[in-house]
Amino acid sequence: MKCEEAQGLITALADNELPEQERYSIEDHLKDCPECEFIYAQEKALKREVCWAAINVKAPVVLREKILSDRRIFGERVNVGKGWKRSFWPLKTLRPAFVSVLFLLVVIPTLYLMWPTEKSIAPAALQTHEKIVWANVDFLFLIRDS
Numbered sequence: 001m002k003c004e005e006a007q008g009l010i011t012a013l014a015d016n017e018l019p020e021q022e023r024y025s026i027e028d029h030l031k032d033c034p035e036c037e038f039i040y041a042q043e044k045a046l047k048r049e050v051c052w053a054a055i056n057v058k059a060p061v062v063l064r065e066k067i068l069s070d071r072r073i074f075g076e077r078v079n080v081g082k083g084w085k086r087s088f089w090p091l092k093t094l095r096p097a098f099v100s101v102l103f104l105l106v107v108i109p110t111l112y113l114m115w116p117t118e119k120s121i122a123p124a125a126l127q128t129h130e131k132i133v134w135a136n137v138d139f140l141f142l143i144r145d146s
Contacts, residue, residue: 001029014043088116 006029011028012018030037057066067073 001025003029003033003036006030006033010036010043013040014047034040105133 002027006026009018009022009026013023030040
């Protein structure tokens with residue numbers, strides 16, 4: 001592979017967009033060509049810096065509202081910040097009932113799980129018996145081995 005071809009594919013390699021055969025071919029070229037390898041390293045560093053810079057960039061609220069309310073893009077007006085309320089809350093008249101039912105669905109199972117229950121003595125007795133038997137078996141092996 002020639003340097004001109006490799007340099008044309010370096011951006012695609014940095015973005016992981018090359019098919020397997022081309023990727024192997026350009027990686028072999030990069031091992032043998034320090035100039036192309038340097039260009040590839042610069043491309044990766046630039047990509048990293050752009051990603052880090054993009055993480056800290058936020059569009060102003062006014063711009064986001066303007067974009068989201070553009071009827072050419074979305075067809076109808078979208079309320080910014082109120083969309084989740086419209087989909088989550090039912091009609092205004094049903095809100096108190098909805099909150100009450102939701103509260104009961106959360107509180108009743110929580111109270112049921114926290115409610116103390118009486119434990120039967122039988123499982124505890126069986127566990128104690130099993131511990132005593134195994135302790136005796138271990139003790140017998142210790143005596144036999146010494």
